[in-house]
Amino acid sequence: MIEDIRAILKEHGRLSVDAGALAVDADLYQAGLTSHASVNVMLALEGKFDIEFPDRMLKRGVFESISSIQAAVEELTAGAK
Amino acid sequence: MTQVAVSPHVAAAIRIAREVAGPVANAVDKDARFPNEALAAMKEARLLSAFVPRELGGFGCGMLELSQMCEALGQHCASAAMVFAMHQIQVACLVRHGKGQPFFEHYLRDLVKNQNLIASVTSEVNVGGEMRNSICSVERQGDRFKLDKDASTISYGAQADDLLVTARRAPESPANDQSLILVSKAEYTLEKTGSWDTLGMRGTCSPPFKLRSTGGVERIMPESFADIASHTMVPFSHILWAACWLGISTSAVSRARAFVRKQARAKPGTTPPSALRLAEVSSMLQMVRANVHDVANECESLMSQPDAGTEVLSSIAFALKMNNVKVSTSTVLFDIAHRCMLICGIMGYKNDSPFSIGMHMRNALSAALMVSNDRIFATNANMLLVLKED
Structure with a gap:
């Protein structure tokens, strides 16, 4: 899953550094993730994992690192099963 | 607003607006000069530190009181109101994000004493x-x-x-x-x-x-500006600006009302045609007022929660709501002023008449530009791609 998240960040995150080389707990906002780009990351994650982020998850903290994104996606995919 | 019981600090702002800011509003506008008199009076009344918590020596006013102050000032001098609003936005950032930081707490105590303008x-x-x-x-x-x-x-x-x-x-x-x-x-x-x-x-x-x-x-404030902006600067800006604009709208409508009354008195027993237009604009004003008061109330209750409302304040749904207040009030503001101009006719068009609406219209035009509404709509459009609101 981490690799999928990295790929999505690479394609949609418009980061100033290589998403493939980022630590899983690195601050994505400090790596250049904007609010605008984070929406595109969300949409790509929703498409890739066939999930929908509920409004309660639409906040900065959920998208601040690869591991926080992973936790959110895991929570949502676990709920689907 | 005058019928509602207000706090003594809001009452002080209402008095300053009427007695100090209003009488020189035309001069401030004509000469594009700073509203010195109003700012001096507000410093005197210690209103520049109104939002500073009591434990640091301030009045501990909340968003609601600040918005009432901006609304009152906006009725009499839009520039003084906007200066006051912008200063309070800075104070709010320092109070809410400098908490527990010795340097910033010391600065806020000094602010109470010196009434520095930020x-x-x-x-x-x-x-x-x-x-x-x-x-x-x-x-x-x-x-x-x-x-x-x-x-x-x-x-x-x-x-x-x-x-x-x-x-x-x-x-x-x-x-x-x-x-x-x-x-x-x-x-x-x-x-x-x-x-x-x-x-x-x-x-x-x-x-x-x-x-x-x-x-x-x-x-250097320890928190990232991203958080300071979404938790404090944006909500305070949009609500306090909207409160200033509500003040401008209220003033335009009260001039239109006075004009219609004057027409009605001239011909007792008949309702002047302009009264219909006044009825229309009065309903628009009520919508703006309800909008501004609703978000000011919501923000105040959120921020007084034990976690200071941080969860909600950092959500996309809240950001959308704050942006909507800005774009909706700034759009309708000019429309209201324009309709008031049509009610007052040539007396509204003249700069030196008691029913003049020109300054209201010129001031109102700034609202859609100070942070461009199109930029905000673009942000909202982006957020609405993921927000469900169900």
Whole structure:
């Protein structure tokens, strides 16, 4: 899953550094993730994992690192099963 | 608003608006000069530290009281109201994000004593109005920093005592990784690089400046500007600006009302045709008022929760709501003023009549531009791609 998240960040995150080389707990906002780009990351994650982020998850903290994104996606995919 | 019981601090603002700001509003507008009298009176009444908590010596006013003050000032002098609003937005950032920081708490105690006026330096040449991007950066050297910024506009820059400046956190940081830095007059210089001869809001005196500053690193707020912006700067800006605009609308409608009454008195027994237009504009004003009061109330109750509402304040749904207040009130504001002009006719068109609406219309035009509504709509459009609101 981490690799999928990295790929999505690479394609949609418009980061100033290589998403493939980022630590899983690195601050994505400090790596250049904007609010605008984070929406595109969300949409790509929703498409890739066939999930929908509920409004309660639409906040900065959920998208601040690869591991926080992973936790959110895991929570949502676990709920689907 | 006058029928509702208000706090003594709001009552002080209402008095200053009527007795001090109002009588010189035309002069402030005509000469594009700073509303000195109103600011001096507000300092005298210690209103510049109204939002500072009681434990630091302030009045501990909340969003609701601040918005009532802005509304009252906006009815009499839009420039004074906007200066007051912009200052309070800076104070709110310092109070809410400097909590527990000895330097900032000390600064706020001094603010109560000295009533310093704080200006905002978020705009930057070649970035324009995109507040969440900076070109300039903080350059740390040991326990000191250096910060230079080419600002496209600084409202009351020449009159301010201190500045709250956005900049990239470090020279290597990306454009949106920003810090907020408080710089003090003794440690900065401003070089005015342009003029402020505008259609409206002339008394805010907001020309472009080149800022050069230094200071101790304790002046850099510890939280990221991203959080400060979404939790405090944006909600306070949009609500307090909207409250100023509500004041402008209220004033325009009360002139139109006075005009219609005068017509009605001239021909007792018949309702003048303009009364219909007044009925229409009165319903529009009520919508603006309900909108502003609703969000001010919501923000105040959120911020007084044990977790200071942080969860909700950082959500997309809340950001959308705050943006909607700004775009909706700023759009309808000009429409209301224009309709009042049509009611008053030539008496509204004349600059020297008691029913003059010209200044209201000119001031109202600024609302859609101070942070462009199109930019906000673009942000909202983006957020609505993922927000469900179900």
